[in-house]
Amino acid sequence: LGPATLETLPPEPLLIAATAGTTDAGLIDPLPEIAALCARRGARLHIDAAYGGALLFSPRHRARLDGLAAADTVTLDLHKLGWQPVAAGLLAVRDGHDLAALNHRADYLNADDDTEAGLPDLLGRSLRTTRRPDVLKIAVTLKTLGRTGLGHLVDRVCAQAQEFAELVDRHPGFELHAPPTIGTVLFRPAGATDDTVAAVRRQLLTDGRAVLG
Template sequence: ILAGLVRAVAEGAADPADPACAAHLHCPPLAVAVAAEVAGAALNPSMDSWDQAPAAGVVEELTTTALARLVHPEAPAPDALITSGGTESNLVALLLARERAAPAPLRVVTGANAHHSVHRAAWMLGLPALAVVLCRDGRTDPAALGRALAALDGAPALVVATAGTTDEGRIDPLPEIAEIAERYGAELHVDAAYGGPLLFSERLAPLLKGLDRAVSVTFDLHKLGWQPVAAGVLAVADTALLAPLSLRADYLNADDDTEAGLPDLLGRSIRTSRRPDALKIAATFRALGRRGLGELVEHCVTTAEEFARAVDARPALRRRPGPVGISTVLFRPVVADALGAQAGDAVVAEVRRALLL
């Protein structure tokens, strides 16, 4: 049964490790991460209480501490949560910001380039309608952001910037956005689900200058971290910011256990039962180190730049103007432009679907 089922899925899979795969942002997982994933599934610890996951809990603590320090190297007490991905990370970030703003309603201000999960999170949390500001070249316009914040007249606000848009890989001007947010007394959250792993590379990390000024940062390792889905992270500048997630349940974190020094895992997620996803991340970190992961990220970015130059060298192809967005290259056949918008888009759609076959 297993052989038949797995063979059927494999033969019909969009395999991101295949050189011909027209991939999305999820990556081919590293063998060491896959092996750790299998071990985690076999041991099956549930990360909602220490007595179900004593050793796995320690591995998660060490892993999240390392990730938090990567994002907020100068903060005195940074912390990070393991999540199911960018959608959950953004939801928790907005939830924590809402609780800090209470009883006043939180206003969320973001660029038109924001991931859909930011809008969904605001809807789920019952927040007022988002203030969406204009973008230039796929990046949030700082001047438009300033005008939007000024219009809020001092109301509690959370600015959500993006470091690696899903469609183009664009990175918002984080230093300027951080300055404007501070000027108007707003907090900053950065959705770096795509771009966050650039921090592994000393050469590429400067692209994320200003990231450490955010109160919280979304960071996915099942994109440029070569992890099996799911491997999401939410890093915060101060562990005290996670206090609203605390919850007491005698069957998971009894008072006497906590007083005896047993770690409280229930407040480390909005989920209860959850997988030991930190195990595969830890195995990867131990195997490759920051330098090894940085080399992988650099190779991916360099390959995208080489591909962009190859596209530019072909008169029959037209690339989206501007620099490559992290590892994303957008291009189309010139003949599609000559056919007009509707007919040209239909040609591009045919090409895209042909690649899926």
Template sequence: PQEDGQPDALITTGGTESNQLGLLLAREHARARHTEPLRVVCGANAHHSVHRAAWLLGLPEPLTLPTPNGTLTPHTLHTALTDLHHPGTPGPPVLVCATAGTTDTGAIDPLPALADLADTHGARLHVDAAYGGPLLFSDTHRPLLTGLHRAHTVTLDLHKLGWQPVAAGLLAVPATAHLAPLAHRAAYLNADDDTEAGLPDLLGRSLRTTRRPDVLKMAVTLKALGRTGLADLVDRTLAAARGLADLIDAHPAHELHSRPTLSTVLFRPAGADDTTVATIRRRLLHRGRAVLGRAATPTGLWLKATLLNPHTTTDDLTSLLKLVEGHTPR
């Protein structure tokens, strides 16, 4: 939303803390205006930390909507929001949580349409872009995040496509005033006269007191590489994922789940059942050959290759597929 004041961001330990802060700010905004508790609405594709944050904050269990195709559809959200706000009743305050880069497949929810629905129903919008957020660096891939600017809070995590060691999370807001609920005072840390004299008031910008200077490494990377340098790394990494998908598509021994949106590629040996997929993954891990994730979808279990090295070559990817072949039970 376009707001008066400068956009702002908090440094966090990662996507989990950023999502918790996003729900906290929405809860406090709701408390100031409603007697009913905040209702969180998310897709089944949402990161587990959304549910954990609701539990920690004493909110009702999130209304979790089906996402059989991997994303939260506008029709599904429209139906849910309509049910929450019956005609003639104000209904509870609502926070819609969308995802830009899901954990299982890297899918991105249709942000503009979801933002339109949130506006129509008077709901706030939080976007978990921990994985996909750095696409903003890339002129080529930034359009995938169209609509992100309409969120009230946005989770980012440069530990992923920002190539930072943990911790490297952020929570972005359109204006500093949105952070007012975090303001707490302790005379020995942020006395009024010290703050008025220009000393930074960090106590009101985190759930933590003692913190590491995690912003330094992010600043150094941005200074050294700039937007263009980081965009090149993003573009290379996503190109590698598409290259892996091409190799899988061209190999009759393997089955591709879907074309990658970000840098996550799901695949499995053709015709493999869930037990076989799980066995391959554990064999590769225990023998120290490859670390692959796993993703359960409506079509079964898949091996998950999350590519984050922009220097990955076609030979590397071919070797990975040969390792999977060599560790497939006969």
């Protein structure tokens, strides 16, 4: 929904969710306008920046995420544009009270005698309790490359996507859907049916030559 449509919602919406980088095309919602609307309407703002959030690392591209700082909560998946293996999801909150659910107690997870004895438990430390500590690989990458190093990688991906899109657009055998917003280039063989496109994509994958979405 665009800002104009959001204006027609009931007087007090509880939550509005915006997207910074759609899965298929990498499109980014008009975040400043949506943030301003939330401020006027008293609504909470969540921004799904799973794909596009890594643009923050790039001084050249981070302006595309203007308005992100106004969000109450933001999600990022650094396995999408952060050079991490799956899974590498992050939840950022403006108000620490939004993490109060981490303090929920369950008898089968929290043994009172162990807690009183000072033994650590994971219930208040992770949304996923005993799952693997995915944040470790993110921390290692940030420590190794830093924001500058990751920013250079983001710049390179965006530049290569733009260059590839220009090559596709000039080629008579392909149709470019639209200029890329981040790193996703949507194109197809000129005049091809959906079935033909699917067959080509699967054959390239089977042959080990390319992975196309």
